[in-house]
Amino acid sequence: MIWLTWRQFRPQAIAAAGGLAAVAVVLATTRAGLASAYTAAGLSACHAHCATAASIFLDRVGNFDKFLDFGTIILLLLAPALIGLFWGAPLIAREVADGTHRIAWNQSVTRTRWTIVKLGLVGLAAMATAGLLSLMVTWWASPIDAASLAGGSAQAATGGNGVHVTFGGFAEARLDPVIFDGRGVAPLGYAALAFVLGVTAGVLLRRTLSAMAVTLVAFVAIQVLVPNFLRPQLLPPAHFTAPVSAQHGQFNTNVASGVTDIQLTGSFTKPGAWVLSDTIITPSGAQPSDVIMTPAGPEFTTLPRDCKLTPGVRFNPLDCHQTLAAMHLRQSVTYQPASRFWPLQWIETGIYLMLAAGLGGVCVWQVRRRRAA
Amino acid sequence: MTNATAAIEARGLGKRYGRRWALADCTLTIPAGHVAGLVGPNGAGKTTLISLATGMLIPTAGTVQVLGGAPTGGPGQLARVGYVSQDTPVYAGLSVADHLRLGAHLNPRWDAGLARRRIGQLGLDSRQKAGKLSGGQRAQLALTLALAKRPELLILDEPIASLDPVARREFLQMLMNAVAEQELSVVMSSHQIADLERVTDYLIVLIASRVQITGEVDSLLATHYLLTGPRRAAASLPASQQVITESHTGRQSTFLVRSSEPIIDPAWTVEEVSLEDLVLAYLGHAAGPQNQMLEVNQ
Numbered sequence: 026m027i028w029l030t031w032r033q034f035r036p037q038a039i040a041a042a043g044g045l046a047a048v049a050v051v052l053a054t055t056r057a058g059l060a061s062a063y064t065a066a067g068l069s070a071c072h073a074h075c076a077t078a079a080s081i082f083l084d085r086v087g088n089f090d091k092f093l094d095f096g097t098i099i100l101l102l103l104a105p106a107l108i109g110l111f112w113g114a115p116l117i118a119r120e121v122a123d124g125t126h127r128i129a130w131n132q133s134v135t136r137t138r139w140t141i142v143k144l145g146l147v148g149l150a151a152m153a154t155a156g157l158l159s160l161m162v163t164w165w166a167s168p169i170d171a172a173s174l175a176g177g178s179a180q181a182a183t184g185g186n187g188v189h190v191t192f193g194g195f196a197e198a199r200l201d202p203v204i205f206d207g208r209g210v211a212p213l214g215y216a217a218l219a220f221v222l223g224v225t226a227g228v229l230l231r232r233t234l235s236a237m238a239v240t241l242v243a244f245v246a247i248q249v250l251v252p253n254f255l256r257p258q259l260l261p262p263a264h265f266t267a268p269v270s271a272q273h274g275q276f277n278t279n280v281a282s283g284v285t286d287i288q289l290t291g292s293f294t295k296p297g298a299w300v301l302s303d304t305i306i307t308p309s310g311a312q313p314s315d316v317i318m319t320p321a322g323p324e325f326t327t328l329p330r331d332c333k334l335t336p337g338v339r340f341n342p343l344d345c346h347q348t349l350a351a352m353h354l355r356q357s358v359t360y361q362p363a364s365r366f367w368p369l370q371w372i373e374t375g376i377y378l379m380l381a382a383g384l385g386g387v388c389v390w391q392v393r394r395r396r397a398a
Numbered sequence: 399m400t401n402a403t404a405a406i407e408a409r410g411l412g413k414r415y416g417r418r419w420a421l422a423d424c425t426l427t428i429p430a431g432h433v434a435g436l437v438g439p440n441g442a443g444k445t446t447l448i449s450l451a452t453g454m455l456i457p458t459a460g461t462v463q464v465l466g467g468a469p470t471g472g473p474g475q476l477a478r479v480g481y482v483s484q485d486t487p488v489y490a491g492l493s494v495a496d497h498l499r500l501g502a503h504l505n506p507r508w509d510a511g512l513a514r515r516r517i518g519q520l521g522l523d524s525r526q527k528a529g530k531l532s533g534g535q536r537a538q539l540a541l542t543l544a545l546a547k548r549p550e551l552l553i554l555d556e557p558i559a560s561l562d563p564v565a566r567r568e569f570l571q572m573l574m575n576a577v578a579e580q581e582l583s584v585v586m587s588s589h590q591i592a593d594l595e596r597v598t599d600y601l602i603v604l605i606a607s608r609v610q611i612t613g614e615v616d617s618l619l620a621t622h623y624l625l626t627g628p629r630r631a632a633a634s635l636p637a638s639q640q641v642i643t644e645s646h647t648g649r650q651s652t653f654l655v656r657s658s659e660p661i662i663d664p665a666w667t668v669e670e671v672s673l674e675d676l677v678l679a680y681l682g683h684a685a686g687p688q689n690q691m692l693e694v695n696q
Contacts, residue, residue, distance in 0.1 A: 028503040032496060033489070124487035127454060128540075132504035133477035133547065135470070394456060 026134050026142040034147055037112060041154045048100070048158065051093070052165040059090055063168035068175065076176030076296070083172050094169060097162040101207035104158055105215035106244050108151045113223020114236035116143055117392070121231050140392045144385050148220050155216030163208045170199050170208070174363055176296035199366050200299035202252035209370040214377030219244045221384040228391045251373070257301045259372045260365055265358040267292045269305060291356035297363025308353045316354075403466035405430040405551050405583045406451050410460035412607075413446050421446040423460070424607040428585055428600070430465065430551065432614070433577055435598035436587040437677055442604045444587040445484060448555045451585075452481045465551055477507055480544030480552040480582075484559065486537040490529025494522050497539060498546070505547040513546035516572065534565025538572065545576050552576075554586035558593060566590070570597050595673040603680045610680045615673060622676055623661050624669040625653045643679045654679045 031038075063069060066082035086094075117140070120126040130136050163170075199208050206215070222243055226236035269291055293303070305316050315327050325332075329352070331344040361369065406428040413421045421443035428434050438444050449455040450462050453469035467475040488497065494517060502508045517524060520538050522531070528539060537557055544552055554573075558566040574597055577584060588594050594601075601618060603610040611618065622642070629651045632641045639655040646652075654671060655661075661668045671679075 026504060029500050032492065032500070036491075123490065124483070124485055125489050127481070127483050127487055128489065128500075128543065129504075130454070131452065131476065131479070131481040131544070132501065133473045133506055134504050135473055135476065138473075 026138055027146065029129070030143050030146045034112075034150065038150060041150070045154065045157055045161075048097075049161055052097070052161050055090060055093060056165050059086070059165070059168050062086070063172070066172075068168075068172060071175070079172035079175040083169070086169065094166055097165070098203060098207040101155075101159055101162060101212050102203070102248075104155050105151075105212060105219040106241060106248075108154065108216050109219030109223040109240045109244050110237045112147055112151055113220040114227045114240050115233045116147060116224045116227060117388070118227030118231055118233040118236045121227075122233060136392050137389055140389045144221065144224060144388060148217060148381070148385070151216045151220040152213045156210070156213040159207065159209065159212040166208070173198055174297040176294070198297040198299060198363065200297060200361055200363060200369070202256070202299075205252065205256075205366075205369070206248070209367070210374045211370050211377075214374035214381070215248070217381040218247070218377045218384070221381040221388065225384045225388050225391075228388050255376075256369060256373060257299075257361065259369055260361065262301050262359040263362050265293050265295070265360065266306075266355050269354045269356050291358075293356060293358045293360075295360065295362060297366075299361040299363075299365075301359045301361065303356070303358045306355050306357045308355070313352070313354065403430060404428060404463070405432070405434065405585055406447075406462065406464055406553075407466075408447065408450075408460065408462045411447070411450060411457055411462050412459035413450060413455055414458040419458075419607075421450070422607045424604075424609075425460075426602065426604075426609045426612065428602060428612075430583040432600035433584040433598045434586070434600040434602060435594040435615075436585060436602045436604060437589070437591060437594065438587075438604035439681060441606075443607045444604055445555055447604070448553055448585075448587055452479065452483075452553055454483070473506075477505060477547065478550045480547055480549035482537070482540045482544050482552070482554045482557050484556045486533075486540040486557065488528035488531065488536050488539055491527065493525050493527055494531075494539060495524035497528060497543060498524070501543050501546055507548040509546045509548050512548075513542055516542045516545070519572075532565075534561050534569065537561060537565070537569055541569065541572060541576075545580065548580065549582060551583045551585065554584065556587055556589065558588065558590060566593060573597065591674045591677050598673075601673070601677070603677060605681065610683070611676075618676060619671060619673065621658055622654065622656050622671045622679075624671050624675065625651075625655060625661065625666040626669070627651060627663075627666040642683050 062085055063082055066085070067078045068075065068082055071078050117126070120129065126136075129139050199205060205211065219240070223236060223240040226239040226243070227233065230236045230239065291303075291305075293300075304312055307313050315325055315329075317324055317326055329345070329348045331341070331348040404427045406426070408424050408426050411421060411424040412419055424443060424447060428436075436444050436447070446455065447462075450457050451464050451469055462469060464475070465478055467478075469475070469479075489500075492500070498510070498513045498517065501513060502510055516538075520535065520542075522535060522539070528536065531539060537560075541554075541557070552573075557573075558569050561569060570593060573584070576582070586594075586598075595615075599615050600613070601615050602612045627650070629646055629649050632644050632653065635641060635653065635655065638659050639653075639657040639661070642654045642656060644651065644653045654675065
């Protein structure tokens with residue numbers, strides 16, 4: 026059975042090996058430049074001002090490397106889906122469509138064994154392909170990831186505001202939902218699940234094309250739902266809260282029109298953290314009604330008294346400061362710290378592998394009990 | 399032919415698709431040690447019966463046993479039964495040699511010499527992709543796979559229906575050689591009664607899941623007579639003569655009767671019946687429009 030499975034899978038295996046080899050060549054030849062830039066920026070042995078060094082390094086990363094960083098992420102997002110579509114969905118559906126399962130089932134091999142060997146062997150190949158790809162990409166991008174973790178930002182010169190944590194430019198934290206999917210061991214779990222999902226859809230629908238469509242929809246749905254709703258809860262999130270004092274306030278003042286805009290600046294700066302929520306709260310814990318969150322940070326919808334320009338009253342920035350200070354606004358952040366990257370990777374991979382194993386059981390059970398002709 | 403148990407034994411066997419029963423309450427025994435022909439009109443349930451017997455379908459009701467075991471009993475049971483299905487599927491992307499390798503890997507009793515010999519006799523290029531073979535060659539390859547696993551029972555579902563007369567003859571020739579060499583039991587369904595007549599020694603006529611007649615071909619032929627003589631009513635025949643079909647002209651009557659005793663009435667012209675006459679008579683005997691659908695290919 027192993028021989029037949031391998032013989033049937035050989036063209037796909039060769040294609041996958043070729044693709045992996047091509048990626049390996051590109052990554053291996055470009056990694057050296059990245060690594061030497063990392064060392065040159067003084068990051069490999071830095072004890073102080075690491076964030077600055079990291080930012081210098083990130084600013085120096087060339088366009089082709091940026092393209093690779095972006096491209097490999099896309100590749101790792103696509104690879105499990107492609108495996109599910111082109112290895113998983115046809116695995117049994119195509120045999121049923123061609124009637125070749127009748128050859129296989131009438132050799133001296135039970136259909137249970139037939140299903141398990143096919144699932145196991147091609148499933149292992151799926152996991153190996155995604156795992157190797159992720160291993161190569163994780164290795165290649167490690168200088169960029171390390172620089173991000175050190176607090177570097179490619180936009181350090183312009184600066185962001187601290188309330189809304191941005192990492193800027195192409196270099197994002199490894200915990201960022203999109204980057205997370207393209208690093209570490211998680212892609213291995215994604216490939217396993219996408220593959221078995223494809224096989225299951227094929228067994229249930231018996232048509233390769235509809236199985237491919239269902240696999241694509243289901244897998245994309247899982248990959249959207251898990252990072253947004255499940256992953257943040259896999260480990261209890263950490264909380265951060267600190268006062269947003271007037272001193273942190275930044276005014277765009279105009280003597281003629283008074284304060285036009287107040288940008289509050291919080292003090293949450295944890296490089297590599299995955300911010301789940303970031304709000305401004307009053308001492309009672311409620312969100313002030315006149316502050317809304319915008320992509321740039323919290324903003325007042327109506328300016329507080331003393332910050333407005335009242336006709337006939339001379340505008341005094343100090344009064345405005347005092348008013349803000351009296352509000353005792355605090356920044357409240359829930360986040361997953363950067364150190365949770367590997368625990369989250371392993372937990373999520375485990376969940377995906379368990380789901381894949383469960384679905385594999387469904388496949389075997391369905392093949393055993395369903396009509397086959 | 400050492401096996402004393404039945405090749406196929408069905409008890410109240412049924413298979414339902416939605417509300418339609420493809421086979422309902424079918425009870426029959428096909429003994430081992432024969433080349434048994436399973437005939438019947440389209441929709442009689444032949445393919446369903448065979449699919450149930452080979453484990454391709456799971457019964458909705460009843461049981462079926464093959465060589466005394468459940469069709470999907472395990473590797474040991476699977477090794478005892480060879481099966482060539484109606485459309486004789488092959489792996490299109492695999493070569494003929496790959497198919498033989500597949501058989502060698504998946505069957506403990508695989509006879510590689512036999513497989514190679516047969517492929518050689520067929521003149522097939524073993525490097526050729528199976529998807530490029532003609533219908534006849536595909537059927538031969540499927541039969542080779544089924545034979546080389548050295549089964550005790552070979553089940554064939556309409557194996558020659560889609561073949562041209564030459565390919566049909568070659569296929570049956572190869573089958574008969576194998577039966578002679580390998581001492582295997584065969585159950586084959588077919589529409590081609592004329593072809594069946596050459597190879598079968600046991601007959602089962604199945605209409606609407608019911609066995610109309612079953613028995614060894616020789617004894618069936620020896621107990622059926624075609625009587626022609628002056629016109630008379632069927633009721634006037636002796637009780638020992640069971641009328642299967644009758645037809646009348648102005649002065650003449652023709653009866654096909656089953657009788658365990660020889661016909662001695664001098665009023666009759668007695669003729670022996672062919673297998674084809676016999677099958678057609680039973681198909682006409684069981685009234686129903688579907689009986690007209692039987693194909694007679696000479």
